[in-house]
Amino acid sequence: RKEVEQDPGPFNVPEGATVAFNCTYSNSASQSFFWYRQDCRKEPKLLMSVYSSGNEDGRFTAQLNRASQYISLLIRDSKLSDSATYLCVVNKRGGFKTIFGAGTRLFVKA
Amino acid sequence: EAQVTQNPRYLITVTGKKLTVTCSQNMNHEYMSWYRQDPGLGLRQIYYSMNVEVTDKGDVPEGYKVSRKEKRNFPLILESPSPNQTSLYFCASSPTLGAGNNEKLFFGSGTQLSVL
Numbered sequence: 094r095k096e097v098e099q100d101p102g103p104f105n106v107p108e109g110a111t112v113a114f115n116c117t118y119s120n121s122a123s124q125s126f127f128w129y130r131q132d133c134r135k136e137p138k139l140l141m142s143v144y145s146s147g148n149e150d151g152r153f154t155a156q157l158n159r160a161s162q163y164i165s166l167l168i169r170d171s172k173l174s175d176s177a178t179y180l181c182v183v184n185k186r187g188g189f190k191t192i193f194g195a196g197t198r199l200f201v202k203a
Numbered sequence: 204e205a206q207v208t209q210n211p212r213y214l215i216t217v218t219g220k221k222l223t224v225t226c227s228q229n230m231n232h233e234y235m236s237w238y239r240q241d242p243g244l245g246l247r248q249i250y251y252s253m254n255v256e257v258t259d260k261g262d263v264p265e266g267y268k269v270s271r272k273e274k275r276n277f278p279l280i281l282e283s284p285s286p287n288q289t290s291l292y293f294c295a296s297s298p299t300l301g302a303g304n305n306e307k308l309f310f311g312s313g314t315q316l317s318v319l
Contacts, residue, residue: 097245101243125306127306127307129308134291134313134315135312135313136293136310136311136312136313137246137293137308137310138310139307139308142307180245180246184306189234189251189253189259190248190251190261190262191236191248191308192248193238193245193246193247194245195243195244195245196245
């Protein structure tokens, strides 16, 4: 079983739609959680950190459920420019390893 | 401009011919790391370094070497490349890791390596 698992998609949604991505992690010692965005063949870029209390940044909302070892990303009012691959990322407690999920591909269509 | 610089962007080589991919950061970051990305597998960590002269293996270190003689540079060395090392490689740096929220990774633009 992979340490970080994501639905690979692709998710095909129309502009303006709300879309949700899920991610599960297997190591309960995981400490920090992030969502990165990656455009085709380009470097990943941090979208947002994920906090236990949940956090929001504009149209993006991230939530963490430590008991279920589950992370989510909600995108509201999808834009064409949101088309990308979204990577769930986990850092282990006290460690120096970053574990990436394989990513969820999103296509937003006009 | 704060950045991680990776070179070359594209590299085609033949089996067994030693090569080095360079990575340099100008942000005085302590932590640097190398990843390879393959379809369906996501990014997998090859090696990482917590500081000068301190390196450790990631999840897929076989066939690779690294060095960290200076804080800003973290080259990836393939002594005898093989076709299964054909991949997209990313270098990344961070101020530190394992220290809470200050763990954002800054990535280089990537190196597409093809080993024939």
